[in-house]
Amino acid sequence: MRCCCGAGKERAVAEAQLNIGEAARRSGVSAKMVRHYESLGLLPAVNRTESGYRQYGDREVHTLRFIRRARDLGFSMAEIAELLKLWQNRRRSSHQVHHIAQRHVDELTRKLQEMEAMRRTLQHLIDCCHGDERPECPILEELGGDGHKD
Secondary structure (H helix, E strand, O other): OOOOOOOHHHHHHHOOOEOHHHHHHHHOOOHHHHHHHHHHOOOOOOOEOOOOOEOEOHHHHHHHHHHHHHHHOOOOHHHHHHHHHHHHOOOOOHHHHHHHHHHHHHHHHHHHHHHHHHHHHHHHHHHHOOOOOOOOOHHHHHHHOOOOOO
């Protein structure tokens, strides 16, 4: 955090400037993903050394942690971009955040229902398959799409 008063000068100088590897380690994401998030605009461009190496501070590491946590919850990059803007906007409405999160939960619920239907279908096919030396296999017949033997 930078301060415009004289007391803040020492603090600004003391703020750690981390290379990409250290920022990645502290945030729990890979250096490749740090670059990717920067290319997508999720992480603002950072200062570079004279040699061209990126330098990250606490704010960037905090943002990377936010992105990682959001990814861990399955949010899309577009949703993360929305959430980041809201997180950084102190005048935000929690209604907007709630709406994004609820929309995501609804999508997760839909996917879980689809996966459960797939699991039931596959389990039924497994139950119908003898799993022995016979060539007939309802699993392969179902995957073949014709439902009968050739």
